[in-house]
Each structure stands twice: as structure tokens, then as C-alpha cells.
Amino acid sequence: MSRSDHNEEHISRVINAASATPLGQQINKEDYITDSWKRCIEEYKLNPGVAAPAHILPAHEILEHKxxxxxxxxxxxxxxxxxxxxxxxxxxxxxxxxATGITVDYIGNTCFDSELKDSGLYLGADWSEERSGTNGAALCIRTQRPVICHRTDHFHVRDIQVTCSAAPVCDPTGELLAVLDISALHSPAAKEGQILASQLVSMYARKIESANFVRHFSNEWIIRFTNTSEFVDVSTENLIALGSDGNILGATQAAAKHMKSGCTVKSLIGKPVTDYFECTLDELMDIARNGENSSKKMLITRDKHELFFAGLIEPKGSQMKSVSVEKEQHNFQPLERLSHNDALMDRAINRAKRLVDKNVNIVIGGETGTGKEVMARALHDSSARAGNAFIAVNCAAIPEALIESELFGYKAGSFTGANTKGQKGLIMQSSGGTLFLDEIGDMPLQLQSRLLRVLAEKEVMAVGANKPEKVDLHVISASHRDLRVLISEGTFREDLYYRLNGAILNLPALRDRTDKGFITMNLVAQEAKKLNVSAKLSNEAMKVILGYSWPGNVRQLRNAIQFALAICEDNTIGPDDLPDELFEDASQNHNVEGQAPEQLQTSDISQIYAEQYPAKVRKLVETLKLHQWNITAASEELGISRSTIYRHMERYGIVPPNLM
Incomplete structure (x- = not known):
């Protein structure tokens, strides 16, 4: 039979079956499929022979669903x-x-991306019944049970080569949260061949549901029970969360089925757990007190008199104190030094603090020169990874012919001119630390595919290697271009964007910041220290700097200061020492909101520095100023050693005025 004849046969079968069966009437065990066909025709006005292209949501809508x-x-x-x-x-x-049928995550072979996207097996695809007809995800949403939708079970002729096995994932209150689906573009004709795939996806759906349950109720007592005593400490399928009063806060679907015939999770919530087990609340708590005594672990259900062995997962209460201490021990100084009470930058810094050590990949946005690498390094230095490498890669600066071997490394003899010992790639060098990918939008498409696989598998395959190596990877990427625009232009992979974009930090342009004086003084101090000179900035020069719009942002400001230090006399920067381009903008505003240039005296540099420190360090700065930065005198007054003072000054970037 030709493909055309096969399609026509499918169309006739769908229409005939749908018209012959009253909606909702059960004829056989798979009548949910003909019910779906009927809804597609009568309610959604779909045509099985006319299928629109797969509907992929735009990037911003996908983010909303995620x-x-x-x-x-x-x-x-x-x-x-x-x-x-x-x-x-x-x-x-x-x-x-x-729960609406929008694909919020996917994993597939990147070699078949184009074909998968055309078929809707892709991130952002809408698999709701009203949009895509009968399919595995839609049937699972409708029935809220595992389903197989195999080839001609689908409504549209476009999908009759596809096989889908789907299983529901519910939230801790029993509401449908998501659907886990395993699909293939082509499959054997026999539907029975998908039974194993269906069992596998159902098993992992339960695993995900249980893991999410434990995460959601991490601060509550959780009962876990199973019918085999040996597995009670590892079983996570039957779970019940309890409030302090012994009432049920939530349960997994599997647990509800065992507790009472016909019971649902919703019907359990708010009820005493002792309504369902033959025990008192004190006896349940004995499980925690006598966990090793199996006789204390037995529970019997009141409804079916079934015997189970139970254990308790303790709330994180006993660990909460150590967690809060750990948060206090974070060294956020690298982040806090990036701003001096600028509202826009403070907002980015506060968000950055919440992302430290959260195992989330970050995209930093902002105009060229706003300090994206500085922010990335500050995030790294504030994290538990600070002791390991920070590897910065400018994807636009490495020649396309070399970027693969630079990123992924290579084995000896992989290509002509290769190092005889091979070379470890930048990705592997960053293992345990942070990989910063600047101008990620300029990465070639071919390497985007390889990077996507690295992020998904946490493995790196060097050029010429036979097997991959594991990598502990945390990625911060940056681009001055809108990656969503690059996606629409076909030059940046959408799936890589969502893999990198766990969180976004947008940095303000220098012209929009109210702390330009603070930034300027910082840069003067840093550049003067490199030259080992004592530098000053005149009021007139500061006025020019504050009045300029800085289209090149902080990078341009740093270059201007480097130029001025190179030509100034007596290490004092005056207006004549600044680049000519700054005076071309003289018609623009010469004041910044909240700042009066004439108030920023040269002698105020140390005050600007002092205000950036937390209260515990300000006393050190004040004592140093009181003793005219005499380290010995300050150490005697504070009762600490000179080496300790030097260590604090190094850690917090405290620079004496005579070194500025």
C-alpha cells in the first residue's frame, strides 16, 4: 500500500470511528482514543488530513510556562x-x-534537531489536544494515567509514524503538574513493542514525583512505607507528609491508593494520619526514636488491614541552623564592591547573591563594556567554587578554526601541528570552578551543538579522544546582543539558550548609574597601583568625567584613565590629560543625579572607599585613617597583628590614599 493510500485509510478510520461512537461511551479498553478523535472533530474542528506545522511557542512564552x-x-x-x-x-x-501540554524541557539527539522540531518533538511545542489532536501527552493530561499513543492512534496523518508513551507527574496535593513523554519518530508496527518503554517512563515519572514531593516538604515529617522491610530506608514511592498536629499535608498517588480503597490525595489532606493506620501519633514518632527496631516500623491500614514497614524522613529543622550559618559565611564582598548605592546595580547584585552556589547557569546581559566579566568573576569569588579556576573565554576572539580544540582540548596527534602531548581544553580546566563564555552569541552553530551535549551529559569529549571525561561544570555566559533575536535569525540554538539561561542578570549602562564618581575613584586606584604610583584626580577632571555619556561604558572609562595616567604630570589627572573625545560630549548634562562634582574633593577618595565596606570592616578603615594609615599604630589600638590588618586590606581591597 502506498503512503497516500495509507493516509487515506487512516483519515477514513478516524472519521468513521468518531462518528459511530457517542462521545464518552465506552466500547473497549482503548475507547479513550476514539473519544479523543471525536473531540478533535466535533469540539476543536480539526481535520485529520490537514495538519498545520508543529506549533512552537516564542521564547518569552516558553519562559513564562517554565x-x-x-x-x-x-x-x-x-x-x-x-x-x-x-x-x-x-x-x-x-x-x-x-499541565497544559506545552513542552518545557526535552532531551534528544541533536543530529536530528531539524526533523524533531518539524515534528514537534522539541522545546516549546504545544501538544494540547485542541492544538495537536490525539497524542500521548494530550491523552495523559485527559486521563491522568499512563498511556501509549502508537502510530495510527494519533489523529493527524502527520503523526502516524510516531510512537509516544506518556505518564503523569502530580504535585504533592494530587494535582497534575506535568507529563513525562518518551517518543520516537519511527517505530515498529506492533504497539506491544512499546510496553517496556511505557513501563520505563511510568517508573521515572514516579521517581520524579517522589523527588519533588521530598523537596516540597523538606521542612516537614515524611512517612515512607513499603511492604518489604529491607527496602524501607530506600523506598520513595509511598510518601505522606505530616504537619506538627499529625494531620496529612500531602501524599504521593501511590501512597493514597494503599491507604484506602478509592482514596485520592485531595481527600487525604487535612485528615489525621491515624484515621488510616492502626496506630497513635506517638507510636509513629517512635519510628524516629527507634529506627533500628523493625518491630516499631510496622503499620497496618484500617481499611484493608494491609501490613507495611515504615520509616520517617526527618525535617530539615536539625540542619537549618547549619544552613543559615553557611549563608552568613558567604563572602559577598566581591559582589558588594561593584556598586555604591546605585539602585540599578544594587538590584542586579542582590539577585546575584541569591544565585550564588545554586547550581544554576547564568546569562549576564548588558551593553559592551558594562563589566560582565567583572560580575562573572565576582559571582565566582563569592561562591564555594572560589578556590578553583575561573576560566574566561571570549567566543568572538578565538578563530573559528581553533575554538573547538581550545574549548574541548585534544589528544596527541589529533591533527597537524597539535602538541605532541595533547592539550586539556578550557572546559576541563574549569572543572570544579567557573567557565565564563563571553560573547556566547558568536559561537559557531556546530560548536553550540557540542556545548549543549556537554551541558546535558556533564561530559567532555576531546578532539581525537575515544571516550568522554566527566566534568563538574558551572557556566556563566554573556552577550551584548539579544540572544532571542539570534534565535529568530537562526544563528543561535534555542535549546542551548534555555540550557544556559537558568537566570538572567542585566547590568546597567554607565550613563544610567548614579555612582560614576565611586567607579572612577576605584579605577584610578586600580590603575595607579599597577603603575606603582600615587595618583590624584582634580575636581575639573572629575566634572568632565561625570558629564560625559560613556557609550563604551566602564571599559571606555578605564581606557581613558589609563591614557590620562600615562601623560599626566606629577601623577595628578587634570582635564587636559583626558582623551579629546570626552569634550565632544560637553553639551550634555554635567551632573549626575545625587552627585555634585564640586563636592568630590581629591581628599575624599578614602571616604568613598570606606563606605563600600560592611560595618565590621569600617572600624578598621576608620582606625587606619585616624593613624594616617600607620599599620603598626592601628594594630596596637585594635589589638590585632599587622599581618591580620594586611590580610583584611588585601581581602577587602582597602588601598591607602598614598597608593591611589
Missing amino acids: DQIDSFLHVARIGMEGLYKHVASLNYVLLLTD
């Missing part, structure tokens, strides 16, 4: 990666949709 279940997505991704390892060699694609 944001609604953001914390869950991190848990789900771990489960998806575990499942994909089992099915990758079979050319399956994993999709995770939200």
Missing part, C-alpha cells in the same frame, strides 16, 4: 537525564510538558 514550575524543573531534569541514558541508543526523545 517560570510557573521552575523549582520542579530542576528535579525533573535529573530524572529525565537518568531515563535518557537507558533509551538514547534507540533514538527516543524525552519531552516534559506542563
Whole structure:
């Protein structure tokens, strides 16, 4: 039979079956499929022979859907990666949709990206029944149970070569949260061949649901129970969360089924757990007190009188104190030194603080020269990774012919001219630390595919290597261009964008900042220290600097100061020492909101520096100023050693005025 005849047969079968069966009438075990066909024709006015191209949502709408279940997505991704390892060699694609059918995450073979995207097996694809007809995700959303939608079970002829196995993932209150789907573009004809795939996806859906349950109720007592005593300490399928009063806060679907016939999670919430087990609340707490005594772990259900063995997962209360101490121990000074009470920059810094050590990849946006690498390094220096390497890569500066070997490394003899010992790539050099990819939008498409695989698999395959190496990777990327525009132009991979874009930090332009005087003084101090000179900045020069619009931002300001220091006399920067381009902008505003240039006296440099420190360090600065920066006198007054003072000065960037 030709493909055209096959399509016509499918169209006739769908229309005939839908018209012959009253909506909702059950004839056989798979009548949910003909029910779906009927809805597609009667309610959604779809035509099985006319299928529109796969509907992929624009980037900003995908982000909106992801944001609604953001914390869950991190848990789900771990489960998806575990499942994909089992099915990758079979050319399956994993999709995770939200409860409306929008694909919010996916894993697939990047070699088939174009074909997968055309078929809708891609990030952002809308698999709702009203948009895409009968399919695995839509059936799972409708029935809220595992389903197989195999080839001609689909509504549209476009999809009749595809096979889908989907399973629901519910939130801790029993509401549908997501659908985990495993699909293939081509598959054997027999539907029975997908039973194993269906069982596998159902198992991982339960794993994801349980992991999300434990995360959600991490500060509550959780009962876990199973019918085998040996597995009670590792079982995570049957879970119940309890409030301090012993009432049920939530449960997994599997647990609800065991507790009472016909019971749902919703019906359990708010009820005493002792309504469902033959025990008192004190006896339940004995499980925690006598965890090693198996006789104390037995529970019997009141409804079915089933025997289970139970254990308790303690709330994080006992760990919360240590967690809060750890947060206090974060050294946020590298971040705090980037601003001096500028509202726009402070907002970016406060958000950056919340992202430290959160295992989230970050994209830093902003105009060229706004300090994206400085922000990336400050994030690294404020994190637990600070003791390891910070590797910065400018994707626009490395020749395309070399960028692959530079990033991924190579083995000896991989190509003509290669180092005889091979070379470790920049990605591997950053393992355990931070990889900063500047101007990520300029990375060639071919390497974007390889980087995507590295981020997904946490493995690096060097050029000429036979097997990959594991890498502990944290990526911060930056671009002065809008990556979403590059996606629409086809020069940047959409899936890589979402893999990199765990969070966005946007840096303000220098012209919009109210702390230009602070930034200027910092740069004068830094550049003077490099030259080992004592430098000053006149009031007139400061007025010119504050009045200029700085289209090149902080980078341009630094270059201007370097130029001025190179030509100034007596290490005092005057207006005549500044680049001519600054005076071409003289018609623009010479004052910045909240700043009066005439008030910034040369002698105020140390005061500007002092105000950037936290209260615990200000006393050190004040004492040093009181003793005219005499380290010995300050150490005697404070009762600490001179080496300690030097260490604090180095850590917090405290520079005596005579070195500025």
C-alpha cells in the first residue's frame, strides 16, 4: 500500500470511528482514543488530513510556562537525564510538558534537531489536544494515567509514524503538574513493542514525583512505607507528609491508593494520619526514636488491614541552623564592591547573591563594556567554587578554526601541528570552578551543538579522544546582543539558550548609574597601583568625567584613565590629560543625579572607599585613617597583628590614599 493510500485509510478510520461512537461511551479498553478523535472533530474542528506545522511557542512564552514550575524543573531534569541514558541508543526523545501540554524541557539527539522540531518533538511545542489532536501527552493530561499513543492512534496523518508513551507527574496535593513523554519518530508496527518503554517512563515519572514531593516538604515529617522491610530506608514511592498536629499535608498517588480503597490525595489532606493506620501519633514518632527496631516500623491500614514497614524522613529543622550559618559565611564582598548605592546595580547584585552556589547557569546581559566579566568573576569569588579556576573565554576572539580544540582540548596527534602531548581544553580546566563564555552569541552553530551535549551529559569529549571525561561544570555566559533575536535569525540554538539561561542578570549602562564618581575613584586606584604610583584626580577632571555619556561604558572609562595616567604630570589627572573625545560630549548634562562634582574633593577618595565596606570592616578603615594609615599604630589600638590588618586590606581591597 502506498503512503497516500495509507493516509487515506487512516483519515477514513478516524472519521468513521468518531462518528459511530457517542462521545464518552465506552466500547473497549482503548475507547479513550476514539473519544479523543471525536473531540478533535466535533469540539476543536480539526481535520485529520490537514495538519498545520508543529506549533512552537516564542521564547518569552516558553519562559513564562517554565517560570510557573521552575523549582520542579530542576528535579525533573535529573530524572529525565537518568531515563535518557537507558533509551538514547534507540533514538527516543524525552519531552516534559506542563499541565497544559506545552513542552518545557526535552532531551534528544541533536543530529536530528531539524526533523524533531518539524515534528514537534522539541522545546516549546504545544501538544494540547485542541492544538495537536490525539497524542500521548494530550491523552495523559485527559486521563491522568499512563498511556501509549502508537502510530495510527494519533489523529493527524502527520503523526502516524510516531510512537509516544506518556505518564503523569502530580504535585504533592494530587494535582497534575506535568507529563513525562518518551517518543520516537519511527517505530515498529506492533504497539506491544512499546510496553517496556511505557513501563520505563511510568517508573521515572514516579521517581520524579517522589523527588519533588521530598523537596516540597523538606521542612516537614515524611512517612515512607513499603511492604518489604529491607527496602524501607530506600523506598520513595509511598510518601505522606505530616504537619506538627499529625494531620496529612500531602501524599504521593501511590501512597493514597494503599491507604484506602478509592482514596485520592485531595481527600487525604487535612485528615489525621491515624484515621488510616492502626496506630497513635506517638507510636509513629517512635519510628524516629527507634529506627533500628523493625518491630516499631510496622503499620497496618484500617481499611484493608494491609501490613507495611515504615520509616520517617526527618525535617530539615536539625540542619537549618547549619544552613543559615553557611549563608552568613558567604563572602559577598566581591559582589558588594561593584556598586555604591546605585539602585540599578544594587538590584542586579542582590539577585546575584541569591544565585550564588545554586547550581544554576547564568546569562549576564548588558551593553559592551558594562563589566560582565567583572560580575562573572565576582559571582565566582563569592561562591564555594572560589578556590578553583575561573576560566574566561571570549567566543568572538578565538578563530573559528581553533575554538573547538581550545574549548574541548585534544589528544596527541589529533591533527597537524597539535602538541605532541595533547592539550586539556578550557572546559576541563574549569572543572570544579567557573567557565565564563563571553560573547556566547558568536559561537559557531556546530560548536553550540557540542556545548549543549556537554551541558546535558556533564561530559567532555576531546578532539581525537575515544571516550568522554566527566566534568563538574558551572557556566556563566554573556552577550551584548539579544540572544532571542539570534534565535529568530537562526544563528543561535534555542535549546542551548534555555540550557544556559537558568537566570538572567542585566547590568546597567554607565550613563544610567548614579555612582560614576565611586567607579572612577576605584579605577584610578586600580590603575595607579599597577603603575606603582600615587595618583590624584582634580575636581575639573572629575566634572568632565561625570558629564560625559560613556557609550563604551566602564571599559571606555578605564581606557581613558589609563591614557590620562600615562601623560599626566606629577601623577595628578587634570582635564587636559583626558582623551579629546570626552569634550565632544560637553553639551550634555554635567551632573549626575545625587552627585555634585564640586563636592568630590581629591581628599575624599578614602571616604568613598570606606563606605563600600560592611560595618565590621569600617572600624578598621576608620582606625587606619585616624593613624594616617600607620599599620603598626592601628594594630596596637585594635589589638590585632599587622599581618591580620594586611590580610583584611588585601581581602577587602582597602588601598591607602598614598597608593591611589
